[in-house]
Amino acid sequence: MSPLELGILVAVVLIIVLLTGAPVAFSLGIVALGFLVAIEGPGSLTIIAETFFGGLNEFALLSIPMFILMGAAIASSRAGSDLYEALERWFYRVPGGLLISNLGACSIFAALSGSSPATCAAIGKMGIPEMQKRGYPNGLSTGAIAAGGTLGILIPPSITMIVYGIATETSIGRLFIAGLLPGLMLTALFMAWSLFYAHRKGFRFNIGDTVYSWRQKIEILPKILPFLFIIAMILWALYGGVATPSEAAGVGALFCIVLVVVIYKMWNPAGLWEIVRVAMRESVMIMMIIGTAALFSYMMSNFYITQSLAEWIAGLEVSPWLLLFYVNIFLLIAGLFLPPVAVILMTAPTLVPIIEQAGYDPIWFGVVLTINMEIGLITPPVGLNLYVINGIVPDVKLPTILWGALPFMLCMVLGIILLMLFPGIATWLPDHLMGAAQY
Amino acid sequence: MNAYIRFVAILSCLCGIAAGAMLVISVLVVCQMVALRYILVEPTIWQTEFVTYLLLSATFVGAPYLLLTKGHVNVDLVPIYLKPRARFVLALVASTLSLLFCATIAWLGVQLWLEAWENSWYSDSMWEVRLWIPYLAMPIGFGVLSLQYIADLFSLILRHEMPFGISEEDVE
Numbered sequence: 001m002s003p004l005e006l007g008i009l010v011a012v013v014l015i016i017v018l019l020t021g022a023p024v025a026f027s028l029g030i031v032a033l034g035f036l037v038a039i040e041g042p043g044s045l046t047i048i049a050e051t052f053f054g055g056l057n058e059f060a061l062l063s064i065p066m067f068i069l070m071g072a073a074i075a076s077s078r079a080g081s082d083l084y085e086a087l088e089r090w091f092y093r094v095p096g097g098l099l100i101s102n103l104g105a106c107s108i109f110a111a112l113s114g115s116s117p118a119t120c121a122a123i124g125k126m127g128i129p130e131m132q133k134r135g136y137p138n139g140l141s142t143g144a145i146a147a148g149g150t151l152g153i154l155i156p157p158s159i160t161m162i163v164y165g166i167a168t169e170t171s172i173g174r175l176f177i178a179g180l181l182p183g184l185m186l187t188a189l190f191m192a193w194s195l196f197y198a199h200r201k202g203f204r205f206n207i208g209d210t211v212y213s214w215r216q217k218i219e220i221l222p223k224i225l226p227f228l229f230i231i232a233m234i235l236w237a238l239y240g241g242v243a244t245p246s247e248a249a250g251v252g253a254l255f256c257i258v259l260v261v262v263i264y265k266m267w268n269p270a271g272l273w274e275i276v277r278v279a280m281r282e283s284v285m286i287m288m289i290i291g292t293a294a295l296f297s298y299m300m301s302n303f304y305i306t307q308s309l310a311e312w313i314a315g316l317e318v319s320p321w322l323l324l325f326y327v328n329i330f331l332l333i334a335g336l337f338l339p340p341v342a343v344i345l346m347t348a349p350t351l352v353p354i355i356e357q358a359g360y361d362p363i364w365f366g367v368v369l370t371i372n373m374e375i376g377l378i379t380p381p382v383g384l385n386l387y388v389i390n391g392i393v394p395d396v397k398l399p400t401i402l403w404g405a406l407p408f409m410l411c412m413v414l415g416i417i418l419l420m421l422f423p424g425i426a427t428w429l430p431d432h433l434m435g436a437a438q439y
Numbered sequence: 440m441n442a443y444i445r446f447v448a449i450l451s452c453l454c455g456i457a458a459g460a461m462l463v464i465s466v467l468v469v470c471q472m473v474a475l476r477y478i479l480v481e482p483t484i485w486q487t488e489f490v491t492y493l494l495l496s497a498t499f500v501g502a503p504y505l506l507l508t509k510g511h512v513n514v515d516l517v518p519i520y521l522k523p524r525a526r527f528v529l530a531l532v533a534s535t536l537s538l539l540f541c542a543t544i545a546w547l548g549v550q551l552w553l554e555a556w557e558n559s560w561y562s563d564s565m566w567e568v569r570l571w572i573p574y575l576a577m578p579i580g581f582g583v584l585s586l587q588y589i590a591d592l593f594s595l596i597l598r599h600e601m602p603f604g605i606s607e608e609d610v611e
Contacts, residue, residue, distance in 0.1 A: 021518045021603055022533035023511030030540040045543070049551040049577060052544065056495045059487050065462055065494060066469065243473065246490075250469025276459045281510045284458065284501035288511070291498065339512050381516045 003308035010035060010305065024342050025285075029292035032299040039303065048295060055294025056287060059246055060166050065283035066249030067157045071113030072279040073256040076271065077264040079227060080122030083108055086220045088130075089212040096198035098134060099144055100191050102127040106148030107187040110155040111231045112256075115282070116377050120149030120388045128393050138396045140197060143378075143404025146385040147190055147411070150374035153340060155183035157234060157252075159286065160340045160373060162245060164366045167345055168352045171363075172245045173238040177430040178363045179370065180235075182415065185425060186371070189411040197407070226259050239433045286341050293345035306350050313354050320358040321420075327351060328416065331369060335376025339384075343373060360423075367426040368419055375412050378405040440593055447583075447590040448507055454583050455504025461497035465490040485566045492573040499580030503587045509604055518603045530595055530602030538588040541581050548577030 001009075010031065017027045036044045074080070087101035094100055102123060109119045124145040131141035153160045156176035165172035234252050237243040243251075257275065260266055300306045318326070334343045348369070355365045377385045379402075386401050419425055472486035505511055513533075518526050552574045554560070560570040594600040 017536060018514045019517045020529055020533040020536065021513050021515050022537045023506075023513045025511060026537040026540045027513075029544070030536050033540060033543055045547060046550075049544065049547040053495070053551070053574070053577065056498060057491060059491050062465065062469070062490055062494050065497075066466065069462065069466065243477070247469060247473050250466055251473050253466050254470050273459070276463055277455070280455065280459045280462050280497070280501055281505055281508065283462070284498050284505050285510055285512055287494070287498040288502055288505075337514055337516070382514060 003304040004312060006035075006303055007300075007305040007309055010300070018337070024339060025288040025292045028289070028296040028342070028346075032292070032295040035299055036302070044302075051298045052291050052295055056291045058166065060162070060172065060244070061246075061287065061290065063157075063162050063172070063245040063249040064159055064286060065279065066246060066253045067114045067159060067162070068283045068286075069275070069279040070157075070249065070253040070256045071115050071118050072275045072282070073253065073260045074109075074112050074227065075118045075122045076275050076278070077260045077266060079112075079224070079260070079264070080105070080109055081126040082220065082223045083227075084123055084126045086224050089217050089220060092212060096195050098127075098131055098136065099141070099194040099198070102131070102141075103144060103148045103187055103190050103194065106145065107151050107155055107183065108228070110149075110151040110153075110183070111157070112227055113152055114157040114159045116149050116152035116374070117384050117388045119152035120145055120385045121392065123148065124389055124392045128389070128396075132393070137201075137404075138393075139400050139404030140194065141404070142389050142393065142396050142401040143406070143408055144190065144194055146378045146383075146389050146401060146405045147408030148187075149385045149388070150377045150412075151183055151186060153377075154179045154186065154367070154370050154374060156180060156238075157245075157249065158370065160344060160370055161366060163286075163290065163341050164344050164348055164369065167348045168362060168366070170352075170366065171434075174363050174430045174434055175366050176235070176245075177239050177433055178367050178426045181425050181429050182367050182371070182419060185418065186412065186415050189415060190408055193407055193411055223263060226263065227256070230255055230259070239430075289339070289342050290345060293342065296346065297349060310350055310354055314357060320360070323354070323358050324360070324420065327355070328368070328372060331372040332375060335373045336379055337382055338376075339382075340370070340373035340376070343376075344369065361427055363430060364419070364423045364426045368416055371412055371416050371419070375409055378409055440597065444590045444593055444599070447586045450583055451503040451507040451587050454500045454502075454580070455507075458497040458501030458504065461493045461500070465493045465497075468493075488562065488564055488566050488568060492568065496573060496576035496580075499576040500583075502580050503583040506584060506587045506591070513603075515603055515605070518605060523602075526602045526605065527595070531592070533603075534588055534592050534595065538585060538592070541588055542585045545578055545581035545585050548574070548581055552578055 013034070014027065014031045017031055018024065033045065033048065084101060084105040087104045088098065091097040091101045105123045105127065106119055109122055113119055113122070128141050128145055132138065152158070156179050158176065158179055161175040161179060162172055164170070165175050230252055234248045237248040238245060266272065297306065331343065331347065334347065352362050352365065356362055377383055380386070386398060386405065389401050390396070390398050468486055468490050472483050475481050476483050518529055521529060552571055555571040555574050562568040562570055591600070595602060
C-alpha cells in the first residue's frame with residue numbers, strides 16, 4: 001500500500017472512531033497506536049510513551065493553562081457585566097447601540113480570555129436578556145453574541161494561535177499581533193451588519209427613559225480599566241520581546257486573580273477554587289489533545305503519509321489561489337466537526353509548508369485558519385457557541401440562533417476574502433512593530 | 440460494584456485536586472521566575488524545567504477527573520440521532536476503545552518509568568532532574584483513567600448512567 005492510500009485509510013478509520021463519540025483525544029491516540037501495531041507490530045510501541053511525554057514537554061505550552069486561568073478568573077467575576085455596562089452607558093444613544101455595545105464588549109472580553117465559549121457566556125448572560133427586554137429580535141441578538149464570542153480565538157491572547165505557533169514553529173508573539181487588526185475588522189463587519197439589519201427592518205429600538213449622566217459614564221471606568229491595562233501590558237511584553245508568552249501569561253493570570261479578589265471582593269476560598277477547577281478542566285482537555293496529536297503525527301510521518309501528502313499537493317501544480325480555495329474549504333469542513341485545537345494540530349504541520357511554498361506568509365495563514373475555525377464554532381453540528389447561547393437563553397430555539405448567526409458567518413467569509421486580497425491587514429502590524437519577518 | 444464506582448470516583452477527585460494544585464503552583468513559580476529574571480536580574484536554573492514537568496503531570500493526573508465530570512470533548516453527532524438501544528451499544532464501543540488506549544499508555548508508562556528508575560536517567564539540563572519523578576505522572580494518570588473508564592462501563596451496563604449522558608427528553 002502506498003503512503004497516500006494508507007493516508008486515506010487512516011482518515012477513514014479516524015472519522016469512524018470519532019463518530020462513535022469517543023473523546024477526540026483518545027480517538028487520535030487509539031488510531032495512532034492501532035496503525036503502528038497493525039503495520040509494524042507491538043514492538044513499535046516502545047517509543048510511544050516517550051513520544052507522548054515529549055509532545056507535552058515544551059515550555060511554550062505553559063502559556064495555554066496560564067491564559068485559560070486568566071480568562072477563568074475574569075469570567076467568574078462580574079467583569080463581563082461591567083464591561084458591557086460601561087459600553088452601554090457610553091453608546092446607548094446610537095441606534096442599535098445595544099448591539100454595538102455587546103459586540104464591543106465581546107471583542108474586549110475576547111482579549112481578556114482567549115476562549116470563545118467563555119466570551120459568549122460572559123457577555124451573553126447579561127447582554128441577551130437586556131436586548132430581549134428592549135425588543136431586539138431573538139435571532140439577531142443571539143446570533144450577534146454567538147459570532148462576537150468567536151472573536152475570542154482571534155483577538156490576542158488566543159489559545160488556538162499558541163497551538164498554531166507551537167505546531168508550525170512560528171512566533172507566537174507575532175501571531176498574536178497579527179490577529180489584532182483582523183479581529184477589529186471582523187468586529188467592525190459584525191457591527192456594520194447589525195446596524196444595516198436594524199436600519200433596513202426599520203426597528204425603532206426602544207431606548208427607554210434611561211439617560212446616563214457623565215458622572216455615571218465616568219464612575220464605571222475604574223472597574224474595567226485595570227483589566228484593559230493588563231491586556232496592554234501583555235501585548236507590550238510580547239511584541240517588545242520583553243518576555244515569552246508563558247511568562248507574560250503567568251504574570252497576567254496572577255494579576256487577574258488578584259484584581260478579581262480586590263475589585264469584586266471574591267475572598268471566598270470556594271470561589272477561588274472554582275476558578276482553578278474550571279481552568280484545570282479546560283487546560284487538561286486541550287493539553288490531552290495536544291499530547292495524543294503528537295502520537296498521531298508521529299504515526300503519520302513514520303509511515304511517510306504527511307510527506308507524501310505534501311508532495312502530492314505540491315505536484316498538482318494548481319495556482320496559489322485555487323490551492324488556497326481548496327485549503328479553506330477543507331479547513332471549514334474539518335472545523336465543522338472538530339474543535340479548533342485538534343484541527344490545527346492535525347493539519348497545520350502538513351499545510352503550512354505547502355502554503356509557504358505557494359508563496360504565502362505562515363503568520364497570515366495562521367490568521368486565515370483561525371477565522372475558518374471561528375466559523376466552525378457557530379455552525380452545526382458541533383457549533384460550540386450555539387450551544388453555549390442555547391444554555392443561557394433556553395427559550396430561544398437552536399434554529400433561531402443558527403439563522404441569526406448565519407449572516408455573521410458570511411461576514412467572516414467576507415473577512416477571509418478581504419484578508420486574501422489585502423494580506424497586509426494581518427501582516428502589516430507585526431512587520432511594523434517587530435520588523436519584517438525572516439524565514 | 441457500587442463500592443468500586445464510588446472508590447474510583449473519589450480517586451479521580453483526588454487526582455483533580457492534585458492537578459489543580461499543580462496549576463496554582465506553576466503560576467506562582469512562573470511569577471517568581473519573572474521577578475527573579477527581570478527585576479532582580481538573576482539567572483534562573485530550575486524554574487523553566489520545573490513548571491514544564493508540573494504542567495505535563497497536571498495534564499496526565501487531571502485527565503481522570505475530567506472523565507468523571509464528562510469534560511473530554513467528543514463528536515456526539517451520531518449518538519444523538521440513534522435509538523436508545525443502538526446508542527447504548529455505541530457508548531460501549533466508544534468507552535472500550537478509549538479504555539484500550541488508556542490502559543496501553545498506562546502499561547507503556549510503567550515500563551518507561553521502570554527504565555528511568557533502574558538506569559537512573561537524568562534530564563540533560565543544568566538542573567539534572569531524576570526523570571523517574573516526572574515519568575511517574577503518566578502511569579498514575581492513565582492508570583486511574585483506565586479505572587475510571589472501567590467504572591464508567593459498569594455504570595453504563597448497570598444503567599446508572601445514560602449513554603453519552605443523553606436522556607430521552609434531550610432528544611425530543
